[in-house]
Amino acid sequence: MIVRIRSIGHGIFLTLSVFATKIVALNAEESNHCDANSHHHGPSSCAAGESYNNCPLWLAPSYTGTDREPKYGLFAGKAYGVNETLPVHAELAIPLVDFNFQPTEQFQRNPAVSLPNHHAQLIDFLEGFFWTANFVGAQCEGEYSAPAAIPGIGVLSHYHSGISNVNFHQASVLLRKSPSFLKAGEPHLSRGAITTYHNVTLQATREIPLGMEFFADFGDVWDETSGDNDDAYQDTIRRSDYEKADTIISDLVTFFQEFPDLSRDLQEEIVDFMVDDVLGEAAGKHAKTIRSLIPSSPRKVAQAQAAGGSFLYRYREMIRSSDWLQQNGFCLDTLRAGPSRIPSAGWGAFATRRIQKGETITVSPMLHIADKEILNMYPVGETSSSTQSIGKQMILNYCFGHPESSLLLFPLGSLATLINHQSGKSSNAYVTWSRRVDKLPNQHQYHDYTVEQMAEVSKIVLTMKVVATSDIAEGDEIFLDYGPQWVAAWNDYQARWQRDKQGNSHPLRAQDLRDQYRTKPFAAARTKRPPYPVGVATACFLNVREVPDGKPMFDEALRVEIVEWSSPTTQQDYHGRNLFIVDVLDRAMAPEHFFNYTVLAKFAEDRIEEIVNVPHEACTFVDLPYQGDISLPGAFRHPIGIIDGHFPQKWRNLKGTKSKQ
Template sequence: MRAFHRNSSYIPWIARFLSHMLASSRSEELEDKLRSTETCRLFMAPSTIPNAGIGVFTAVDMQEGGSLGYPDLAIPVTDLDWHNGGSRQGGDYHWLWKDYDWLSSVIGDLSFEAEEVVACIPGIGAMPNCHFRLSNVKESWTRYDTAGLHRSKDPGVGAFTGYHGREGIATKDLKEGSELFVDYGEHWFTLREKELGLVPVAESYVDAELVLEKFHSLGLHGKGEVAMSELWDLIKSFPYKSRALSALPNLYEAANRAIEVGIKETELESSIRSVEWLHKYGKCLDNLRPGNSTIVGAGRGAFATRFIREGNVVAPAPLVHIPYKEQLLIFGELESQFTPEGFTIRNTSDVRGKQLLLNYCFGHSKSTLLLCPYGSGTAFINHNRQVPNVKIVWSDERRAMIHNSTWLTKSVDFLEDQLSPGLEFDFVAIRDIEPGDEVFLDYGVEWDNSWSAHLKNWKPVENANNYEDASQLNCLDKVSCQGMPALRTYEEQLEKPYSDQLAIYCYFNYWDGREMIWNDELDDWREPSGENQLKYPCNILMRNAGRLYNVDLTVPLYDDDGFHVSDIIVEVKDVPQWGIQFINRQYSSDLFLRNAFRHEMMIPDSIFPESWMNLS
């Protein structure tokens, strides 16, 4: 048997061979992982509506009733005009969020928080455009809970919004590549006529179709194509503008198609992009999903839905700019002083706190500027200084939706004059992220130090142990109610009352195809559905078998002009427990805690423009 003699000249070759094999194996493993990853289902891309900026598109066929993307959260902003001493709609101060926030009346119990509340929804809720004829998405109601935190023991209570779970729901079957449209309400456009012009509303298309019919009748009299095209251009350039004129197709060719199939069908056809186009010009919006954070006391967090390679964009984030962060200050009242109309007056020497929105925005210690992302899922990303896996960068202008790099050389005063967004971050992976990993960002050393000081100095507010949040007592359906204690009747509450900070409301659709039920009459409870989820103050009169209750409701009556004229009492029987909801009374929830943590996330010095540094 021949002996094997080691030859040192073979060693480098063997090392290179093994290295190549290992690298090849890792590469194949990575490619397999990428191939096995679910394809992006939701994209941000340029809207099919001319000059409308960002659009949101589904990359898969979607059935009516299907969820689009992942649930959003809603950030309450309370009494903003009062704290700023003016009107945001009137332009007394710069508030770009007014074009992106939602009325509190459509966000569950948000309207009960304060006298005036709007909701900033920093995800899909802020991104889709409105098209009255093609509206295909409705927003679900928002759930409320504090993720198990309580003001008696958790320093993080009040530092994040309890309103979450707001989903986009398809209202019709959608083809892949369809742009998503929501209904802002006609009022949204009529208020902004000066900035947007005469945007067509639903009834505008009736007159527009009549114009098309007249135009088509002219074409039947032997007019040539050139003459008809010139005539159409003349119609569209008519100097007296109207919403109906705006509803007509811009081009003669599109008008001909509309004559054949109708304006709505032509607009529907033009609102669909190919999936290949979305991959080329768009950015994925569903790489992140919300869930309870792995960080104790942090509330909710963002988790990867698929493998994301180092250096790839995890989430795009267009930015709403707030030039002066003083706009988020919360003031106390001047004692015994009122306006001629009887309203209280803010005391600018008594700063009580800051709006919760601050915690969801980025800033810099040397600037008054705040930048608030409205990218899908980015508002759930928590801080981790030790092991972050994403960073923020300015979006590459070649792939950005709205980013204008010239703004980085301008002043904060310049930004105050800009009435639409023009800046954009990308959250980029700084290492490979596996499906299910929680996504973390380093908020910066200043934020980290502030949070550490908060933890060190935090103490519960007075009577914190006795506080009952509404979310502790509410259940949302028959299943979740099974483990809840029975509700106390009005008589039982005389001996064992609920907290003074709570009010009791009941869902009821009293107008649903029935005569009004007057006092001392009983009516069977009907489950609210769709948008008819109004609730009214109520008393629990009797507890029946099967967790059903008889209640009386105080229902307001309004005149034809919408003014409240009186209340009536409606008695209703067999209301299920989930149809009875506790509400936190005004200014009593964790949102208004004086010791709640407030601090903006910090933009790194390396990417923050010197031209924005307006503080010494």
């Protein structure tokens, strides 16, 4: 083989030598996540911007589901390029403060009180649909944890072990601005009742062909445990193997384009040599797997690249056609988010087009929470001995429920959590179960389960739809009637708020200071005492490197190492996992960054470092645990009511008791 290559030209031989060296280097490192800059090329038949019937986003049966156990996922209504922010609905994120803290020790100290045995099981089930706090920058909301519930894109962008094509554009929520209806230092009915974490969006991490389902990057930890998944629709081949195969495919295509006069036989020999001999030596035990992903003929190698890479070439059926989406899916083109026209409501959902009476406005899979007591909050701390609940999680306000049931339903549909309340004829929509004749039907057999049986169901099995009760014009806000129990609870809360809060000031929160200090320098401890309110701390996004030679490397006064800030430098670099509470020690004017800071950060119990040259735009504010509006004492908490006749009798396990929502 080498002899033949030598005989046709020194340039080809040198190129192949470089190519072989690249394969060796490629397999010398392991990749644990999708590289946004890897060599993927979308299908040539789908130009960017082309769409299926002008529908930007489809909700349809997921590839990871089955006929017996359907799942619903999100599908691209147009092709997207790498790093393109997807024009899908920006969602809310609802942190659950110390949700997975169970006061076991407190209950053990008080044997008269027992913790329900199924709570741990329910927490495990629900956390499978929540994101870790750092995805939205909520890690400081609680002492223990604060996982975030993100409806729409946060749950309906599924996991696949072989591919991910989207990830959260974390800068969108981490650098968000305050909503216009909340004024700094002023009380508001919605404070503590609605989440301030908003503008959660997705970004493409590779080219997404028209009709492709969105698969999110769940992180390295999830990837490492995915091998335990016995789902037949997951892939046993590692994502990194596909990525390496794609790089080799891209280089092969480039090689054959550089030498177009090679005979077909010689092209095939070159492919065999590279993927059998060179790859076999370089990739070790993974060589056979990677080899299986690379087509044997040069023509098919080019087809694999045109398909979008080795994964999509292997799973061509993942690209859904326009006919399939129209037959099986629901176009999510009816709603947009915006400030509600009800001053106390926060965000609202608005019609993007004319909607006729009786038309389905949106469809929403529902996450069932089988015991609403799981949303009780308890004091955290080794010295606390209280077994009394100190409040309820904010997510309760976004759930549907019934006064005779302990079961709650959290809507997962895109923007479904933004639909506000208006009573009676002032509402223009109602919520009901999807029927068997609908494209995305509800599984009605679960209506015959008891609440105890529903607690054993560890998958999403329920689907509801929002239906228009009158003609709705483009730009109109969508309203549901939340029911008499909700109205009574809100009226009582509003009366208490007007008595205790109206006209008073409200403590400044981190979000207020973020807005104020976008163009104002942070105070430095070495110059004066920081003038920030109690409960708010400075924080910076920190990736660091060693300081250059000739610069101080150790602070003798503080007895800590000195390092230099390195990133984030672009929007893509902002990650909640790199957000740390800091003390700002000093500052200096820096025309390119407004100000640069020297900060002290605690990265771990045994790692405290001084970081120099931190730019102004990398720093922000966070609320300390239990100091933000999300933990505001006495804030409104009550689920949305479902029409009585639509709530299954089997679920009414509190019937005849004096239940409090």
